[in-house]
Amino acid sequence: MTLRLKEVTKKFGSFTAVDHLSIEIPEKQIFGFLGANGAGKTTTFRMILGLLDQTGGDISWNNGNIGYGESHLIGYLPEERGLYPKLKVQDQLVYLAKLRGMKKADALKEIDGWLERFKVPEYKHKKVEELSKGNQQKIQFISAVLHKPKLLILDEPFSGLDPVNVEMLKKAVVDLKEAGTSIVFSSHRMEHVEELCEHLCILHHGTPVVHGRLKEIKKSFGKKNIRVHADFDTSYLENIRGVTKYKPLSEGCELQIESEEIAQDVFGELHGKGFVRTFDLEEPTLNDIFIEKVGASYE
Numbered sequence: 603m604t605l606r607l608k609e610v611t612k613k614f615g616s617f618t619a620v621d622h623l624s625i626e627i628p629e630k631q632i633f634g635f636l637g638a639n640g641a642g643k644t645t646t647f648r649m650i651l652g653l654l655d656q657t658g659g660d661i662s663w664n665n666g667n668i669g670y671g672e673s674h675l676i677g678y679l680p681e682e683r684g685l686y687p688k689l690k691v692q693d694q695l696v697y698l699a700k701l702r703g704m705k706k707a708d709a710l711k712e713i714d715g716w717l718e719r720f721k722v723p724e725y726k727h728k729k730v731e732e733l734s735k736g737n738q739q740k741i742q743f744i745s746a747v748l749h750k751p752k753l754l755i756l757d758e759p760f761s762g763l764d765p766v767n768v769e770m771l772k773k774a775v776v777d778l779k780e781a782g783t784s785i786v787f788s789s790h791r792m793e794h795v796e797e798l799c800e801h802l803c804i805l806h807h808g809t810p811v812v813h814g815r816l817k818e819i820k821k822s823f824g825k826k827n828i829r830v831h832a833d834f835d836t837s838y839l840e841n842i843r844g845v846t847k848y849k850p851l852s853e854g855c856e857l858q859i860e861s862e863e864i865a866q867d868v869f870g871e872l873h874g875k876g877f878v879r880t881f882d883l884e885e886p887t888l889n890d891i892f893i894e895k896v897g898a899s900y901e
């Protein structure tokens with residue numbers, strides 16, 4: 603079930619939050635949605651979910667509209683986390699699962715499995731307000747996936763989590779994909795998108811500036827990085843034609859080059875100058891691409 607957005611636009615008064623966005627989100631894959639604060643990611647998710655009406659354009663899923671009737675097929679982790687603080691974890695999850703058409707007995711079984719998996723079984727009968735923020739986020743993630751949705755939309759799922767919990771959630775996301783769920787997630791962290799997504803879109807002021815398959819995006823970017831590990835001063839490499847960036851490291855440097863061919867020149871200039879431990883020619887990172895297209899880095 604492919605999710606298609608065609609020329610989707612959202613205006614709030616005279617302000618355009620999403621501007622003629624056309625993307626295709628293939629099924630059973632993880633699609634990454636990147637963009638600076640205010641780029642239009644959450645607004646796009648709300649339109650996909652039918653929580654906001656678009657001003658123009660079409661959104662279709664499996665060639666039909668997504669409506670409230672499909673809530674059992676869709677899971678959503680909103681950016682503004684919101685569980686009922688006074689309700690106990692299990693009661694709350696059962697309630698939300700029943701809203702999505704699950705039977706209580708099935709829900710209880712699933713809940714136990716997820717709480718174990720996320721290493722929080724002891725919170726089952728605790729009120730949500732007694733949990734740390736990170737653990738509340740895990741519970742909210744569980745509420746988005748309990749009913750085994752076909753389409754899962756995750757707005758900044760990893761924000762505010764410690765590295766161990768980030769890994770735990772990432773693993774869950776990958777397993778859900780492998781089980782056949784189509785997943786769209788937004789993030790400010792390039793490395794998460796780079797690691798998890800085959801397809802992605804970078805939004806800038808509501809317009810997609812990069813869109814497609816990660817591998818092809820990297821290939822078509824042209825520029826590459828070189829990492830040199832050497833025991834002598836490499837700063838002269840900065841002056842080679844085609845070297846667009848130079849960053850000294852404690853032992854060596856990192857370079858950005860205009861195209862792959864420049865690597866030969868850099869390699870040649872290293873010859874005979876001293877001991878070179880490593881010379882690596884690497885693909886551009888998503889961060890490099892983002893900086894060039896959007897002009898700002900989050901790091």
Ligand SMILES: Nc1ncnc2c1ncn2[C@@H]1O[C@H](COP(=O)(O)OP(=O)(O)OP(=O)(O)O)[C@@H](O)[C@H]1O
Pocket residue numbers: 614619637638639640641642643644645646681
């Ligand atoms: N209900 C609303 N009324 C008016 N403007 C809005 C409304 N919702 C969003 N906007 C504006 O639309 C733009 C896009 O917001 P959106 O929340 O989609 O961005 P985002 O990419 O999710 O940002 P962030 O990374 O900060 O979550 C922002 O400039 C925001 O102020």
